[in-house]
Amino acid sequence: MASHKQLTAISFSHHNTGLDERDALSFHDEECDRFVSACRELWHWEAAVLSTCNRTEFYLYGAGGDEEMWSCVKSVISDVRALSLEAIPQPAIFRDDAAARHVFRVAASLESVALGENEILGQVKDVHQRILEHDGSSPVLDQLFQYAIRVGKRVRTETALCEGILSISSAAVDLATKIFGDFASREILIVGAGQTAEKTAMHFQRSGATQFSVLNRSEDRGRRVAEQLSGVYRPLDELVEACIEADVAVFATGARDHLLDYKQMKRVMKARQHRPIFLIDISNPRNIDPEVTRLGSAFLYNMNDLEQVVEANLESRREQIPAACQIIDHMVEEWERWHDTMQVTPTIASLARFFEQIRSEELDRQYNGISDEKRQMLDDFSRGLVKKLLHNPIMYLRQSVDDDSLRTEDLHIVRSLYNLDSIDENSDEN
Amino acid sequence: MLTLIQIMEVALPVLYAGIFLVYLHHFLKESTTSARPFIGAHLLYGALGLHLSYLITRGIHLDHIPVSSRAEFLSLVAFCIALVYAFVDRKHGEANTGVFFLAMTVTTQAWSSVLMEPTSPAQLLIDYPIYGVHVLFTVLGFASLAVSALYALMYILLSRQLKSRNLGAIFRRLPPLSSLENMSRLATLCGIILLGIGLATGHFVGLYVLEEFNFLDPKIVITYVAWIGYAVGYLIVKTRGLSGLRMGYLALGAYLTLIAAMVIVNTFSATFHSFQ
Missing domain, CATH: 3.40.50.720 (NAD(P)-binding Rossmann-like Domain)
Structure with a gap:
């Protein structure tokens, strides 16, 4: 499986499935929990399930390509819902920003059968609540659903998309x-x-x-x-x-x-x-x-x-779609920025850990036979030196997130130069 | 003190114009479910406080209640309209009608500020402050009846939209018919009480202050007739539980008749009660 973690949304909705298929794929709370636990235990993914009368969607954050992830999810769905693999239809799959945009559109009720209905925002909030209550942290999905709820609220307060009656x-x-x-x-x-x-x-x-x-x-x-x-x-x-x-x-x-x-x-x-x-x-x-x-x-x-x-x-609601889309565009940009920061944060942490490891190993070698005063001096000196050596690379990474110039290759180069992946693996094992 | 008064004369129309824009934005905005509370009413209370301070400061400066010139009269009218609206809005919490009253307030206060002179001749007001009280309550009474008539007009417009099934902007923005009717009634009741006090104090001025006074002056007769008409009408409507479109037409028609009668009298009779 590829090591690069991505956000993925796998969607079964009225757009791509029939009513019978949606009924078969409908998850109740306990099944949602089983699905999330399976994804965490088997592949170390963050996972969440949004299941309403018109859609069942799986939000995942972890490493893997489209097809790999879908086949894994398919097997868990089959297990949880006791369905044969053949009975599960082909979903719509969204990756990265498209996945974020999709959940934002769902929360804004742009994807609902009844455009502008209010119930969906409550359902998105329920999913977020379950993410918080589930054992083990899901920082990316937690943040994603917080953004989605913000989108839902902004669309409802800043536009008239949800106003007027439809029955x-x-x-x-x-x-x-x-x-x-x-x-x-x-x-x-x-x-x-x-x-x-x-x-x-x-x-x-x-x-x-x-x-x-x-x-x-x-x-x-x-x-x-x-x-x-x-x-x-x-x-x-x-x-x-x-x-x-x-x-x-x-x-x-x-x-x-x-x-x-x-x-x-x-x-x-x-x-x-x-x-x-x-x-x-x-x-x-x-x-x-x-x-x-x-x-x-x-x-x-x-x-x-x-x-x-x-x-x-x-018709009035339809006229509000462009305004709602503007809010979504803006929030997708904010999400991208947050996600990019999220991408560099582990690398910065690994870098700091790597340098600290070298510093403490070198200090241990020098500590024999020297006075406490000199030890303290060496300790202070080495800390200052490491801090100065790390300053430029860390600033470069943070700056590139701020000005939107971060390239995935940059992160790979940094991680390869210092072999950070193996250090992370070792620290996980410890 | 004069500098402070002149600053307030500029500040008041600007402030009212700003508040008008806040109410206009509230009226026009697409969503009615805002996350933030509406600040327009608080701004209006602030502006009314400033306006009252202005009237008091000018009164202290001139040593009489500032109701002797046309400009002072206009400023008092602006203050009264905004005050009556703020009271009705506070009772019913329907900020969507504020834009109409604020438009009247801005126009009247701006006109007043343009015409305003540093001094105004008013020996009568200096000698007998009760005369100023009479003017104050009479203007408040007429302003209340104007507010009532405007609510009645909104009631008629909304009714017509509902009947014609043309559910446009006014339908979406205006409060329910029952609220408009209640607000119109509340303003009418305020008008009857305030105009009643204005007439009583005017009566007192006529009897005890002025040397020559004609109780059959057409303006006084019209005002008495209007007051009695409004009071009797209000009692009938209240006791018999009358309601609906006809009451809207009645409230609007009564006010238009009153204004038309006043204009005719002002045009064709002597200059009693006129402002310079």
């Missing part, structure tokens, strides 16, 4: 929020007790609504949904009265005609003294006469309107 029922709740602010003291009327009505009602409940009325033709189903929402059931023929009391009315029934026409709504608005009401008609065909919009404080949105809102939000 119909959430869009309805979002619009209602724009009218009423919050739902703590608002009456939500649900007309219909099917899945769509229930799902929308749940969205309102999660957003803080507590007062629900459910109107439905079938009393049993209506009562069941009302109970779920801790609300009250009312028969459908009380629709006008219920609308007078409600602040938000969600219509999701299978009725073939309008349940609420202009005249009825006019009566409703008069009775409620033109207090605003938000009417959400997500039925097909529509349950509310579109003429209702002529009434001042009645805000009516049907399925088409909500779909347009969702599409507009998605």
Whole structure:
């Protein structure tokens, strides 16, 4: 295996695998720990696993080429998930800066199925937490995921990539929020007790609504949904009265005609003294006469309107991609700088160790038969000499990282000149 | 002291302009989930402190409440608008509307600073400081009603966007309709109370200070009618729980009518209550 350590990301996601394959490759926490331990014990790699419903990704830092690493990882996946090697699909593999860029894009939710979703950042944070909790240090992956979390946060605070709602029922709740602010003291009327009505009602409940009325033709189903929402059931023929009391009315029934026409709504608005009401008609065909919009404080949105809102939000998010990419570019540069520093730090440490070893060996040879005073003098002299001899090479290495001129060959030359690799191996053995 | 006053006359519009830019940036920025707390409100409190110091320093220098010249009056208007907005913002925490009020404040204070003279003739104010108190509260009252009307305008704009399904920039930036309505109501209540105090002190000045005073002066009649209209309207709205677009139109219409009546009276009647 090549001695040069590299960052590698091996990715199975909705881009390159089907749902069944992703299900088969999904890792739970204990399997993640087994994978990480295997990689550490077998190849001394730093390892981390990000497994969500849409992706399973392996982040590794260690020595090895693309194919070598992939075949090693494949065998561990096969072992941990009890899959045959043939059943494991070909992943996307990213190396070095491309791997860093990939995890940054993941944290920014640019790689998510729903562009700009927020859940992924929490999942990236969980991976980082597991890196910190796992036995044995993983300094490079620790730093990588810290950078990724920073990217995720910056994208969410400096751009609008994660703003706007992408589901119909959430869009309805979002619009209602724009009218009423919050739902703590608002009456939500649900007309219909099917899945769509229930799902929308749940969205309102999660957003803080507590007062629900459910109107439905079938009393049993209506009562069941009302109970779920801790609300009250009312028969459908009380629709006008219920609308007078409600602040938000969600219509999701299978009725073939309008349940609420202009005249009825006019009566409703008069009775409620033109207090605003938000009417959400997500039925097909529509349950509310579109003429209702002529009434001042009645805000009516049907399925088409909500779909347009969702599409507009998605378009707004897409417009934010370049801004998010700029943040990622900047953070990849920062990562590169940190990683380069990381590359020279072990060499500088080995150099210092090598010179210190020579110094102490030479001192041991000279110590016989000389006074303590002279020993101290020799010790001080040798320390000063070593420090001065090391000053220029160390400064050169550090400077080359700072001004981005470090070449891998430079490190190899330094390590070869002083045979640092064998010294490191000896110190590891000791 | 005069040098200090002149420095503050330059500093105030510059400071308000800076704060306006902070609020504008807050209004225009893409993300609403900033990691840093918004500093605009703190800057505004600082600017209001400086403005109050300026008014007090100028008052001490001239030996009367500085409300006798047009420039002083404009500066007081700027101060009152910013003060009422800061109060409403503190109660509701909706900084996204600040840009509109700060724009009014910057314009009015800049105009004031340009017109400002080192001295202003005001024997009445020197002899009877209560007259200055009357002006102060009346201006605060009118400024509150202006703030209320501007919130009502925002309510109407947001309502129209929601109805037309044209969910553009205003939709994204403005607070919810219910917040705009509450802020408009709070500003109206402030206006009724402050204008009420202004009218009461004005009444006192008319009765006990001025030798000749006509309670049927058109401006006084209009102000009384407006105050009674606002007070009765507010009570009806509050007790009957009225709300919605019609209330927005009512608040805006009432203020526009009041201003139009004042302009007509100023143009066609005698110069009582005018500023030089």
